[in-house]
Amino acid sequence: MCDVLDRVESKGRAEGEMKRAKETAYNLYNMGMSDEFIAKAVNVSVELVRQWLGVGMSM
DSSP states (O other), X not given: OHHHHHHHHHHHHHHHHHHXXXXXXXXXXXXXXXXXXXXXXXXXXXXXXXXXXXXXXXX
């Protein structure tokens, strides 16, 4: 039972971290940062940042 709770907690934590990264990406984008800079800042791929912000986004 504890193993199941640990997995659920871990999944929730990962989802929360991804949500924060996405919010930060939007904030950085609104500040005029490039998609490459944003990807480095939030530690995700450039492709994921572009997906979050809309395909074909470049600065």
